[in-house]
């Protein structure tokens with residue numbers, strides 16, 4: 001018998017917990033030649049903004065050991081184009097569509113949420129309050145009060161469930177998480193990229209025109225896992241986890257630590273079929289362990305005690 005991968009929260013039923021991270025899977029059919037979208041638990045789109053954005057100057061990506069830096073800068077054609085030209089494509093696909101939105105002000109977020117609230121085919125929103133590559137990108141998740149303000153405003157503007165995407169760059173990460181949960185976010189998305197840089201030693205210039213870019217890929221996986229662990233230890237909130245997830249082994253580490261959904265990001269650029277392989281690998285693991293359901297595994301991390309863990313001498 002096939003194990004049951006069904007995942008439920010915020011009034012939504014996902015056929016499985018495997019999805020994709022915003023900005024790494026296009027905004028429409030870019031991956032349709034490699035992936036059967038209807039087999040995914042959900043599709044998460046690239047960030048959509050109120051007005052079209054050109055993004056940052058090139059070069060804006062740079063490969064690093066075990067990952068990449070990017071400073072795309074939320075390039076997109078704006079929400080009206082998205083509603084008219086992208087959403088109709090997803091109506092034919094039997095999976096959830098999660099639309100990632102970002103604004104430069106609370107009013108922007110509210111306007112986006114209102115517009116998308118009325119659009120058929122959108123299952124949920126993801127609020128990107130943590131983009132390191134645009135001027136006011138990290139502002140909302142820098143302080144609990146600002147994060148609370150934007151989330152509470154969106155809550156009043158839409159009946160759709162929504163995830164709030166946080167960044168490890170937020171100084172008071174748990175404070176910000178607590179604030180957005182209190183303001184009514186149905187779930188969290190953890191984590192956005194972490195700022196880094198690389199230098200061209202011949203030209204003595206940064207490899208990224210914007211100087212810094214967001215680091216993603218396997219390099220940040222242990223950090224993402226740690227933030228998931230911290231959040232799950234402190235709060236009862238569903239989490240879509242991302243950060244270097246590339247294989248079933250990686251996905252299971254996050255699921256065991258308590259992730260409700262696991263999103264594959266950077267790996268899609270090097271291995272477009274990764275989501276399908278992760279799905280098969282999770283099923284194979286459940287069968288091997290004799291578990292009929294993903295719920296038998298989710299959040300089952302065995303921790304003896306934090307005190308002991310912190311005081312075991314290295315080596």
Ligand SMILES: Cc1cc2nc3c(=O)[nH]c(=O)nc-3n(C[C@H](O)[C@H](O)[C@H](O)COP(=O)(O)O)c2cc1C
Nearest residue numbers: 021022023047070128191192216217243244265266
């Ligand atoms: C090229 C690129 C573009 C991205 N664009 C977005 C975006 O538009 N909105 C967003 O919320 N996150 C964006 N992200 C961040 C990812 O969704 C994800 O949070 C991060 O990359 C960590 O996952 P990963 O290590 O599996 O890639 C982008 C990441 C990359 C690499």
